[in-house]
Amino acid sequence: MTTDAACDRTTPLRAGCQGEPPLTARLEPWMAELLADREACHDLVERYGSPLNVHDFAPLTRNAAELTAAADDAGVDLRIFVARKANKTLGMVEAARRAGLGVDVGSFRELEQVLAAGMSADDIVVTAAVKPRPTLRLALDARATLVLDNLDEAAAVDAEAAGTERGAPRHPVALRLAPRPSDRIPPTRFGESVATWLTWARGRDADHDRLRIDGVHFHLHGYDAGARAAALGEALELVDELRALGHRPGFIDIGGGIPMSYLDDAEQWRRFWQEHDDRPDALLWRGKPLEQVYPYHQELVRGPWLRELLALPVGPRTSVAEALRDRGLELRCEPGRALLDGCGLTLAQVVHRSTTSDDVPLLGLEMNRTQCRSTSDDFLVDPVLVRAAGGAREPFTGFLVGAYCIEAELISRRRLRFPDGAGAGDLVAFPNTAGYLMHILESASHQIPLASNVVADGGGYERDGIDAVSPIRPM
The missing domain is CATH 2.40.37.10 (Lyase, Ornithine Decarboxylase; Chain A, domain 1)
Incomplete structure (x- = not known):
């Protein structure tokens, strides 16, 4: 259109x-x-x-439903968490709660506020890039899912959880995977490799550890569905190895990066870049070219993008959707812009x-x-x-x-x-x-x-x- x-x-x-x-x-x-x-x-x-x-926030429900419909059509269970860092309002939190969505939080105050707003701990995931001890303590006390980013953070969580009474419910965590860099996947500062997490997990009692490994998470820059499929392949490898050790991860979380478009007109976007390159002095302040911009028009957004991802191969004879279904895995995501569009x-x-x-x-x-x-x-x-x-x-x-x-x-x-x-x-x-x-x-x-x-x-x-x-x- x-x-x-x-x-x-x-x-x-x-x-x-x-x-x-x-x-x-x-x-x-x-x-x-x-x-x-x-x-x-x-x-x-x-x-x-x-x-x-x-x-x-009325469009938020519609945007989420577009993703859910794509997953349903592929026979995949989808759980959506709205990225709180994308918009700080409490109105957004309330809109997410009314729509039956979860919330992804990135700081102590974000977590404290969503708990005070009445969000269930089951509907909160804590993905903060840096988690000081008070953030860890609050997440553990609330029983919100903690995404462990690195071994130091995992050790800090162990120290905080050490005081948990014997017989108390175990603390839900997810392991953040750093996929292998490739032509498609850029290097990332988030997470640890499959090998690193497996070494960490081998020393833990899958049935009685204070931490319960509920899933695998990754965070990629960009909007390439093919890169997500490649990272999902590694995440599936980690899930399989964790299950072989007796752990029971039940989800893979692909983070954010689900595309949206600010423009309906692809031709306007193409023409802008053509003129940007041909005559920047006429378009831009002091003629200085733009270097890093969001793709304000994208061909596949939200539902169509997710449909493409779920149909991509993740092995010689299976698609992403088939691999998730075969393992009984839930797919999770944490969009910001794509849900807040409009x-x-x-x-x-x-x-x-x-x-x-x-x-x-x-x-x-x-x-x-x-x-x-x-x-x-x-x-x-x-x-x-x-x-x-x-x-x-x-x-x-x-x-x-x-x-x-x-x-x-x-x-x-x-x-x-x-x-x-x-x-x-x-x-x-x-x-x-x-x-x-x-x-x-x-x-x-x-x-x-x-x-x-x-x-x-x-x-x-x-x-x-x-x-x-x-x-x-x-x-």
Whole structure:
């Protein structure tokens, strides 16, 4: 489906701001409805400040159902955990709980908050890259599944679990596998090899150890289904060897990295990169090329991607799905973006227009670049301009800049065109930011408060509970 076909009804919304060339973001119906209501948008920013993260988690259930349907069709049991690190709101946790999903946590506070929110320990997996002793203690006390990353961490868990009373329930753990690097699988800092984990497991009593090995986990960078299949092959090898030792792992967890698309139009994405390479000076700030970006359009996303993965070979005569079914293994995953697709947008207020000393037009926003950025070089889809009431403005083409006192404080490095102008009091909306873009890098430098977060509630929007435990803009 092309952008033109998909977005006819939202064309007026998009007319105020377009990239050169355009990258037209998909808008959920709730986003289009809100952005078409100029008064509602300005009232929200007036009440909660700029920038403001606006959420509606209704799409999360639909996104998860797409994955579940793909697994069901392949006869595979699937358990989905939402990556909490992708969005810090308690509204997301509640939406996951209502949808029957689990939550993947990456820190003590994330774990503490989801427990306080009423999530069952069976629905929590602790995958934190670094787990200090208090995090281990809380996970063990709660009986949430702990993913063991390395031998030092495993030893620390043993030390913490040593005080467990004899006869008490055993603590559930999963072993994080570091797959062998290959042309398809890059080296990783996460996990240990099959051989290392087997050496560790051989010295343990499979029936009476305080730790119960429930599964195998891995974490890969990128979105290649073939790489996941190769890693699954190694994970199956580890499962088989653990079972031969008397352990009973019942799942393989492929982590995150399930793809999504911010754009419907593949041709726009292709054209952007062609022009990026041919004339970066016309597209980008100071002509500096982008180096690391999220693939904003992907051909296979969510359900179709999972169907492809499950059909890939994992041995000479068997597919991933067949291998999982034959062993009675549950497949687990921990998506972030793919589940939060369509669940949020960010509103920021224009404070001023200006120019650089060499006459490049700028639009200054009351936000900073960490408030709409992940680990990629840039947020690439076209923003939506929500005009303030008032007279006409002069058209211009320029760049969005933020509040930090840094020469390259760019909200977007793309050159943007404002056919009807823009100025102080207008709002700029960044679509589809709920997954990582709002929170993963946000900073309160310069003593500037973090953005507030609101969640759809009964036809309106209410401040999310996370703002009660985070530095926020005063009312």
